[in-house]
Amino acid sequence: MEGVTSxxxxxxxxxxxxxxxxxxxxxxxxxxxxxxxxNYDQDVAALDYHAATVAAKTVSCHYSGERGAAAVLDxxxxxxxxxxxxxxxxxxxxxxxxxxxxxxxxxxxxxxxRDLKLCFLGEQRLPAETDSFDVVVICGSLxxxxxxxxVVKELWSVCKPGGYVCMTCRxxxxxxxxxxxxxxxxxxxxxDGLWGCENVxxxxxxxxxxxxxxxGYISGSVYLYRKRQ
Numbered sequence: 001m002e003g004v005t006s007x008x009x010x011x012x013x014x015x016x017x018x019x020x021x022x023x024x025x026x027x028x029x030x031x032x033x034x035x036x037x038x039n040y041d042q043d044v045a046a047l048d049y050h051a052a053t054v055a056a057k058t059v060s061c062h063y064s065g066e067r068g069a070a071a072v073l074d075x076x077x078x079x080x081x082x083x084x085x086x087x088x089x090x091x092x093x094x095x096x097x098x099x100x101x102x103x104x105x106x107x108x109x110x111x112x113x114r115d116l117k118l119c120f121l122g123e124q125r126l127p128a129e130t131d132s133f134d135v136v137v138i139c140g141s142l143x144x145x146x147x148x149x150x151v152v153k154e155l156w157s158v159c160k161p162g163g164y165v166c167m168t169c170r171x172x173x174x175x176x177x178x179x180x181x182x183x184x185x186x187x188x189x190x191x192d193g194l195w196g197c198e199n200v201x202x203x204x205x206x207x208x209x210x211x212x213x214x215x216g217y218i219s220g221s222v223y224l225y226r227k228r229q
Contacts, residue, residue: 013043014210026099026120029146033078033100040079040106049207051168054222055139056085059166062198062224063135068092070134073158076121076141080107087112091135097126122148128158135159137166144178149185156194159227165195170206171219179221186223199224 016036036043063070067090074083077096086094094113098104099120107116117127121141136159141147155165167186169179190197199222206220 013047016043017210026123030099030101030120034102037079037100037102037106040103041081044081044207047208047210048205048217049140050203051140051170051206051220051222052081052085054201054203054220055082055137055166055168056089058199058201058222058224059086059091059135059137059164060089062226063164065134071095071132071160072135072137073097073126073128073133074113075126075136075138075155076147077107077113077116078103078140080110080112082137082139083107083112084110086137095128095133097121097128121146121151126151126154126158130157131160133158133160134163135166136163139166139168140170142167142169142178142182143172143175145174149178149181152182152185153189156189156225156227161227161229163227164198165225165227167223167225169221169223171202171221172209172211173214174211186225190225193228195225195227197223198226 070091070093072086072091072094074094074096077098080096083094096107096113096116097119101118104116104118107113119127136155138155159165169182171179189195201222202219204219205217207218209215209218
């Protein structure tokens with residue numbers, strides 16, 4: 001395939017992502033990600049996408065346990081960009097879950113994961129045991145066109161008591177309703193005593209906008225919650 005050029009990064013990549021968001025069928029979305037896997041890392045870099053870096057730094061700033069031994073569940077792991085970032089902060093024990101078989105094949109090449117599992121989030125339950133991970137992270141997939149808000153309770157379920165759940169969410173204009181619904185769910189779970197909020201940060205330059213009605217950069221949020229003991 002062609003290498004990344006300014007023409008590809010600004011025009012082709014935006015067109016590709018907009019096309020994926022226009023389809024509601026899970027099979028079509030996974031076929032899109034299968035076809036994108038080979039160029040994914042280069043393309044998101046061209047979009048100046050910061051979610052993985054911000055999520056890794058957020059977890060690192062709050063996690064006080066032995067990082068090398070911490071069991072980390074990387075949900076919607078894609079090609080492994082988040083695990084690559086977290087490794088720089090001393091984390092080593094990763095399990096990845098994604099709905100794209102070819103994305104998982106690319107993640108395997110990074111040799112960061114002790115296990116990789118195929119799962120269609122929202123269609124299938126997370127293939128993980130209750131209370132089994134010290135850190136659960138989902139980066140880039142909490143949006144109206146990908147993962148339903150109800151999946152957040154599954155993230156909480158597989159996290160160990162006292163463990164951390166880190167989530168990111170973009171603020172593109174097409175996703176603002178989802179952001180509001182997500183934050184209502186997060187706060188309701190806190191009111192119900194399931195976890196406590198450790199950090200919420202808004203990043204102005206989250207990534208370059210990809211929809212036709214937006215220009216420049218969009219913002220995004222990272223949320224960090226700690227499961228009650």
